[in-house]
Amino acid sequence: MARNGLVPGPSAFNNLLSSLLRSGSLDEAWRLFSDSGGKVGIIDERSLGIMVKGCCEAGRLDRGFEVFARLKEMNWSPVAYVFTALIDGCCKRGDVERAGGLFSEMSRLGLVAKRNTYRVLLDGYLRKGMKGDGFELYRKMKLSGVVPTVQTCNLMMNVLCKGGDVNGAFEVFDEMRERGIAYGVVTFNILIRGLCRDSRVCEAERLVDLMKRSGINPDVITYNTLIHGFCICGKLDKAFSLFDQLKSNGHSPSLVTYNTLLAGFARAKNLPAVTDLVKEMEERGISPSKVTYTILIDAFTRSDDMQKASDVYSSMQKAGFVPDAHTYGVLVHGFCTKGNMKEASKLFKSMRDGHVEPNDVIYNMMIHGYCKEGSSYRALSLLTEMGEKGMVPNFGSYSRTIEVLCKDCKCEEAEDLLNAMVKSGLTPPVSLHDVISRAKSGTD
Incomplete structure (x- = not known):
């Protein structure tokens, strides 16, 4: 247009910019904007605002701030939505300090923050773990008369529940109801999860009744959360009853549903129930995940059937799943408990060969296993390796290794290990000192 001597007005220019940005053509929009040269008559405040927002939404925060600086140079006052776009962009980058600075600048300019501005900054604070700043911003929002969105309220309730303040989450829920903020199944699921995490499963189940009275139907996530809560509490009959309710209400159980129940019955050593659930999964065409295989391995190790546990482990590998530290840990624990340190050692070695680093839990399992069979050298070797890493x-690893060393008349190594135990911040009991003294005197 410009080459033909036609100069578009701001309205046409802005429509073109918006169209390009909506279609994801940021580079083309940027060229068009740059070619305008910031000429008044072609662009206006809205043009700059459109570009700031478009750049931020496309993840080009640097360009967004470049346009923002140009806006200030032209003595045009940024509007609230421009600040919101920049605040949102900063929060998504994790730069919440800069986002907070922009929010303060809005206040100095006399711009009124809308609820979406509060939402994006609050989300940024909470995702960054800055709960104090988030709660203070939420308080300011309410004092300023801004009604929070349902997303903001859900975010607040989720953080409160995760922090163990379920009652505080219910206070937010009560405020939502008083203010007439529409809530849905997500809100209830957050509260139900919080109650279950707090072992208040009966209250969580009663909350489902309130859901239904509010015209909101529980979804698969609702049932999964409740089933998990009752499984953790050991109330497997109730968990299975909810499983039946889920199906009778027209929902299809998910992989998460089955994994949750399988883990519950595995902990209870109820292998028939585990087997039945696996069959039902297969009938529904739900393929097991790495988590499923690990749960099944755990089920058989708890029932002292290491052969079947090993068979499931082999099936897992054949299915293309790479065992992780948790999977190895379950098997290592099973073999160590059975006193089969030969197989436990093979697994421990295969972890390294498979580039899976053993964690401290697995090291401690192996040390306890070696101590149980009286292999002081191997136990001490792993203790040393742990320190190097x-x-x-x-406490148990130190104590048992010291005792085994003393039985092998390795008193010097036992004393060195006792000193290392103290340096690590652990206080050895008097009985452990006595074990070393008796070994040195030859009275054991």
Whole structure:
């Protein structure tokens, strides 16, 4: 247009910019904007605002701030939505301090923050773990008379529940109801999860009744959360009853549903129930995940059937799943408990060969296993290795290894290990000192 001597007005120019940005053509929009040269008559405040917002939404925060600086140079006052776009962009980058500075600048300019501005900054604070700043911003929002969105309220309730303040989350819920903020199944699921995490499963179940009275139907997530809560509390009959309710209400159980129930029955050593659930999964065409295989391995190790646990482990590998530290840990624990340190050692070695680093839990399992069979050298070797890797052995690993060393008349190594135990911040009991003294005197 410009080459033909036709100069578009701001309205046509802005429509073109918006169209390009909506279609994801940021580079083309940027060229068009740059070619305008910031000429008044072609662009206006809205043009700059459109570009700031478009750049931020496309993840080009640098360009957004470049346009923002140009806006100030032209003595045009940024509007609230421009600040909101920049605040949102900063929060998504994790730069919440800069986002907070922009929010303060809005206040100095006399711009009134809308609820979306509060929402994006609050989300930024809470995702960054800055709960104090988030709660203070939420308080300011209410004092300023801004009604929070349902997303903001859900975010607040979720953080409160995760922090163990379920009652505080219910206070936010009561405020929502008083203000007439529409809530849905997500809101209830957050509260139900919070109650279950707090072992208040009966209250969580009663909350489902309130859901239904409010015209909101529980979804699969609602049922999964409740089932998990009752499984953790050991109330497997109730968990299975909810599983039946889920199906009778027209929902299809998900992989998460089955994994939750399988883990519950595995902990209870109820292998028939585990087997039935696996069959039902297969009938529904739900393929097991790595988590499923690990749960099944755990089920068989708890029932002292290491052969079947090993078979499931092999099936897992054949299915293309790479075992992680948790999977190895379950198997290592099973073999160590059974006193089969030969197989436990093979697994421990295969972890390294598979580039899976053993964690401190697995090291402690292996140390306890070696101590149980009286292999003081192997136990001490792993304790030393833990220290070299910056891990701290637990109280039991130190104590048992010292006792086994003393039985092998390795008193000097036992004393060195006792000193290392003290340096790690653990206080050895008097009985452990006595064990070393008796070993040195030959009275054991």
